[in-house]
Amino acid sequence: MITTETVKERVQIPLATETLSEERIAYLEGLVSQAKIAAAVFTQFSQEDVDRIVKAMVLAGLGQAQYLARLAVEETKLGVMEDKVLKNMCATEFTYNYIKDKRTVGVIREFPERNLVEVAEPVGVIFSLTPITNPTSTVLFKCIMAVKTRNAVIFSPHPNAWRCCSEAVKIMYEAALKQGAPEGVFTCLESHTLQDNAYLMRHKSVALIDATGGPGAVKAAYSSGKPALGVGPGNTPVYLEKTADVSVAVVDIIVSKTFDNGTICASEQTVVIDDEIYDVVLKKFADLGAHICNEKETALLARTVIDPATGFMQPMAVGQKATDIARLIGLTVKPETKLLIAPIQGVGREHPLSVEKLFPVLAVYRAKSVDEALKVCVDVNHAGGLGHTAVIFSRNDEIIRKFGEIINAGRIIVNSPGSVGALGAVYNDLVPTFSFGCGTGGGNSTTDNVNIYHYLNIKRVARRTQAHMWFRVPNQIYFNLNAVENVHQFPSRSTIIVTNPALEQIGHVDLVRRYIPEGTRVHVSVIPDAEPEVKVIMRGVEELNLYKADQIIALGGGSVIDAAKIMKLKYESPDADLEELAAPFLDLRKRVVQYPTEKVNRVRLIAIPTTSGTGSEVTPFAVLTDKEKARKVTLADYSLTPDVAIVDPQFVMSMPKGLTADTGIDCLTHGLEAIVSSYASAYTDCNAMESILMTFKYLPVAFEHPGDEEARCMMHNAACIAAMAFSNASVGVNHALAHSFGARFGVAHGRANALMLPHVIAYNAAVPSKFVPSPYQKGYVAHKKYATVADLLGLGGHTVEEKVKNLIAATEQLLDQLGFPRSIADLGISKKEFERAMPELTKLAFDDPSWRSNPRMPLMSELEDLFWKAHQGRGVARVASASQQIA
Amino acid sequence: MSLMPVWPKVDEERVAEALQEAGEKLESAEGDVVLDFSSVLRIDAKALMALEELAGVADDKGVKVALRGVNVSVYKVFKLVKLTSRFSFVN
Numbered sequence: 001m002i003t004t005e006t007v008k009e010r011v012q013i014p015l016a017t018e019t020l021s022e023e024r025i026a027y028l029e030g031l032v033s034q035a036k037i038a039a040a041v042f043t044q045f046s047q048e049d050v051d052r053i054v055k056a057m058v059l060a061g062l063g064q065a066q067y068l069a070r071l072a073v074e075e076t077k078l079g080v081m082e083d084k085v086l087k088n089m090c091a092t093e094f095t096y097n098y099i100k101d102k103r104t105v106g107v108i109r110e111f112p113e114r115n116l117v118e119v120a121e122p123v124g125v126i127f128s129l130t131p132i133t134n135p136t137s138t139v140l141f142k143c144i145m146a147v148k149t150r151n152a153v154i155f156s157p158h159p160n161a162w163r164c165c166s167e168a169v170k171i172m173y174e175a176a177l178k179q180g181a182p183e184g185v186f187t188c189l190e191s192h193t194l195q196d197n198a199y200l201m202r203h204k205s206v207a208l209i210d211a212t213g214g215p216g217a218v219k220a221a222y223s224s225g226k227p228a229l230g231v232g233p234g235n236t237p238v239y240l241e242k243t244a245d246v247s248v249a250v251v252d253i254i255v256s257k258t259f260d261n262g263t264i265c266a267s268e269q270t271v272v273i274d275d276e277i278y279d280v281v282l283k284k285f286a287d288l289g290a291h292i293c294n295e296k297e298t299a300l301l302a303r304t305v306i307d308p309a310t311g312f313m314q315p316m317a318v319g320q321k322a323t324d325i326a327r328l329i330g331l332t333v334k335p336e337t338k339l340l341i342a343p344i345q346g347v348g349r350e351h352p353l354s355v356e357k358l359f360p361v362l363a364v365y366r367a368k369s370v371d372e373a374l375k376v377c378v379d380v381n382h383a384g385g386l387g388h389t390a391v392i393f394s395r396n397d398e399i400i401r402k403f404g405e406i407i408n409a410g411r412i413i414v415n416s417p418g419s420v421g422a423l424g425a426v427y428n429d430l431v432p433t434f435s436f437g438c439g440t441g442g443g444n445s446t447t448d449n450v451n452i453y454h455y456l457n458i459k460r461v462a463r464r465t466q467a468h469m470w471f472r473v474p475n476q477i478y479f480n481l482n483a484v485e486n487v488h489q490f491p492s493r494s495t496i497i498v499t500n501p502a503l504e505q506i507g508h509v510d511l512v513r514r515y516i517p518e519g520t521r522v523h524v525s526v527i528p529d530a531e532p533e534v535k536v537i538m539r540g541v542e543e544l545n546l547y548k549a550d551q552i553i554a555l556g557g558g559s560v561i562d563a564a565k566i567m568k569l570k571y572e573s574p575d576a577d578l579e580e581l582a583a584p585f586l587d588l589r590k591r592v593v594q595y596p597t598e599k600v601n602r603v604r605l606i607a608i609p610t611t612s613g614t615g616s617e618v619t620p621f622a623v624l625t626d627k628e629k630a631r632k633v634t635l636a637d638y639s640l641t642p643d644v645a646i647v648d649p650q651f652v653m654s655m656p657k658g659l660t661a662d663t664g665i666d667c668l669t670h671g672l673e674a675i676v677s678s679y680a681s682a683y684t685d686c687n688a689m690e691s692i693l694m695t696f697k698y699l700p701v702a703f704e705h706p707g708d709e710e711a712r713c714m715m716h717n718a719a720c721i722a723a724m725a726f727s728n729a730s731v732g733v734n735h736a737l738a739h740s741f742g743a744r745f746g747v748a749h750g751r752a753n754a755l756m757l758p759h760v761i762a763y764n765a766a767v768p769s770k771f772v773p774s775p776y777q778k779g780y781v782a783h784k785k786y787a788t789v790a791d792l793l794g795l796g797g798h799t800v801e802e803k804v805k806n807l808i809a810a811t812e813q814l815l816d817q818l819g820f821p822r823s824i825a826d827l828g829i830s831k832k833e834f835e836r837a838m839p840e841l842t843k844l845a846f847d848d849p850s851w852r853s854n855p856r857m858p859l860m861s862e863l864e865d866l867f868w869k870a871h872q873g874r875g876v877a878r879v880a881s882a883s884q885q886i887a
Numbered sequence: 888m889s890l891m892p893v894w895p896k897v898d899e900e901r902v903a904e905a906l907q908e909a910g911e912k913l914e915s916a917e918g919d920v921v922l923d924f925s926s927v928l929r930i931d932a933k934a935l936m937a938l939e940e941l942a943g944v945a946d947d948k949g950v951k952v953a954l955r956g957v958n959v960s961v962y963k964v965f966k967l968v969k970l971t972s973r974f975s976f977v978n
Binding site for chain 2: 034036037038039040041043044124182183184
């Protein structure tokens with residue numbers, strides 16, 4: 001029986017509640033208070049407690065499935081009783097099957113490999129709206145979810161489904177109470193008004209609104225300011241593609257569209273059928289009890305079941321039988337008619353039947369191509385069904401994939417019925433639900449099938465992960481006098497020696513050539529003795545290509561070895577974008593830009609250093625000068641590390657004194673920065689310590705007696721060992737300051753380091769004003785590590801403070817021995833000039849990645865302070881003053 | 888607080904009744920008191936309502952009631968129903 005009273009769409013729930021009487025407010029407050037106490041008491045329940053209660057509720061619901069279905073049909077006059085029984089059984093049995101083994105109390109999931117645990121926290125009081133279309137099944141479903149998650153619910157059923165819903169609540173409540181559930185865990189509003197809903201939606205003790213209802217109710221829920229779960233309207237497009245099994249598809253569509261007379265909002269609305277199978281499909285529909293409307297019948301149907309004023313379905317038709325709807329338009333159909341099928345020629349207001357129809361009327365569209373079919377499906381999807389459900393019948397995986405990509409629907413059901421498919425757990429592995437999240441397209445916060453996890457606050461207990469560390473160096477390092485002989489071990493067809501003019505002149509290149517195996521084609525590439533430029537690199541790469549090199553021997557200082565590293569990179573991976581590879585990063589392992597792993601050429605890089613300081617022969621760094629852009633670019637990646645390092649002191653015997661001092665202090669700075677680095681490990685500490693001891697002992701000797709073979713040899717090794725430490729632990733703020741100052745005033749790197757070093761030790765030994773966040777660092781230990789260095793150097797002192805002071809004094813003494821200036825001012829840089837440069841200096845220093853592993857995070861003001869200290873200069877008195885802050 | 892009289896332990900098996908009795912006793916009691924909750928592992932709605940009433944009696948009489956040995960799960964329930972501000976807690 002169709003009457004205009006069948007469905008009253010909920011009008012939008014008002015926000016104003018002033019019209020509520022005091023008695024009504026007291027009644028509502030009582031409900032909330034009861035629910036609040038129940039929710040609080042529930043927090044003490046164990047998983048076993050709730051599972052026991054849930055099982056009893058499920059059994060009670062199953063036992064009353066038919067009774068509740070009958071009540072629902074009698075009261076709402078919608079749908080099919082037999083189908084409502086199935087819905088009630090799905091809501092209980094299928095939901096139970098999904099949740100029975102799920103943990104919802106305490107620890108619910110563990111991720112041992114991530115050191116992460118998820119812990120459940122109930123949400124508290126839920127205010128729940130339930131619909132007229134699926135009244136009792138929705139109540140059963142929500143009660144079970146609420147108990148499984150230890151929440152209390154206040155129900156507000158659709159006014160035209162109040163009796164059946166309140167009966168469902170009562171059945172669930174009694175079953176739950178018998179098993180010890182808290183009193184008041186479920187309540188159901190008695191004959192309520194929209195003002196009641198508005199009051200409860202905004203009540204401070206209501207934690208969550210679960211609005212399964214019409215657009216007005218959902219909008220009111222979302223507008224209340226409370227967390228809300230809402231559902232959206234549907235308009236399910238179906239693409240029946242020519243490769244589909246038509247017999248299966250037609251039956252599935254009929255099953256779905258006639259289920260409970262089409263009241264499930266996920267049911268099919270418009271079937272877009274490929275031209276090739278259109279006639280066959282319609283014949284099969286007709287054979288199985290569908291009536292195919294002619295043009296006139298379709299127009300009549302559209303005028304009757306769709307409101308011409310709003311363009312939406314007429315409530316009177318919702319949930320009615322096909323035969324009753326046919327009778328409404330004066331159409332005589334066979335009594336067994338299940339479905340009315342109306343061919344349409346487009347989507348939109350001019351084609352009224354292309355909208356949602358929660359009754360057994362199905363629009364069909366003949367598509368001439370896949371492209372047209374997909375576009376019409378998109379049109380239907382956007383005509384009121386965004387985010388909801390879509391269906392495709394096809395055996396073409398590519399078309400199914402495409403459909404999934406272009407259609408915006410939380411559920412895309414493949415080769416199965418839309419309505420029952422979307423409910424989950426029957427035709428597929430979707431989570432069973434009676435509440436379809438429709439995402440932002442449907443004005444919701446989720447596209448999920450609403451389930452127990454939406455009724456929980458999930459807390460993540462994240463334990464500190466043991467950060468993986470590393471120690472990476474070339475796999476072959478040959479050292480000590482005549483180590484260069486080892487070059488003969490490396491077979492090569494074509495070798496290029498990259499070097500600079502001076503080294504070629506003094507015979508170093510010939511020395512190396514002597515050990516290259518006979519038959520090797522050797523070419524010498526001479527590059528300027530300066531930080532490499534892009535054009536120098538590219539010229540080198542041309543030579544590598546020309547000679548089809550399989551080996552590079554880099555013979556020189558840091559600049560030559562850096563140039564060879566970059567040549568190798570560009571030769572092996574010509575598409576490598578140096579600019580992009582130089583992008584800044586915080587953590588080497590999480591960097592955005594990855595170095596290429598695919599290589600078109602393979603070449604071995606042997607590095608033979610001719611200075612004792614940079615350690616470039618074992619480091620993963622290379623500095624490049626971009627003259628066109630007037631800047632330096634630092635490349636860093638372990639793939640840049642040379643394959644072989646040959647640390648032979650005969651190449652440094654002729655180093656001038658100034659270079660010996662500069663490079664030696666660079667080596668010391670590497671050791672002292674690596675030792676306190678936040679990336680330091682036992683693997684780097686031993687190298688850093690040893691290099692510091694060697695430098696303090698042998699650098700003054702190598703400086704004073706350049707011909708002392710032992711001192712040269714030990715300093716050469718010290719530089720390599722320090723580089724192994726800082727290659728893995730990195731450096732610190734001293735390098736950031738030196739890079740900035742050196743670049744701005746053209747001061748050699750080692751010299752710039754020397755000017756900063758005593759001040760930086762004092763700075764790092766003081767309690768930081770700001771720590772650097774670092775998962776690698778456990779506690780603040782910089783001052784203690786400096787003290788350990790002082791102990792190893794035998795500098796004396798009883799307290800950490802004294803030992804650090806002694807280390808600073810020893811460093812100053814070494815710098816004096818090597819003849820370094822004591823201050824920036826001593827270099828002839830006036831206070832005024834320095835002041836002018838200060839903004840740029842601090843900016844460059846702060847941008848420098850070196851300090852990222854410093855034990856203190858330098859504030860801009862602290863960088864400036866350090867620069868000024870270096871300008872004023874060191875001296876026992878000044879450094880002592882700085883060290884007064886030592887922790 | 889230690890000088891306040893400690894009443895017998897709230898009986899785990901009959902928490903609501905014990906609290907009702909405590910409320911009645913409080914009507915004629917002199918001075919502040921301590922209720923021993925150390926044997927209460929779980930609390931239900933009835934007990935919460937009894938405790939709420941007891942808090943009302945204490946307010947009316949102007950006496951302080953301290954709860955001793957409340958386990959953390961029960962304490963969280965008190966927190967959720969906003970009862971913690973009505974009592975003081977001692978270990």
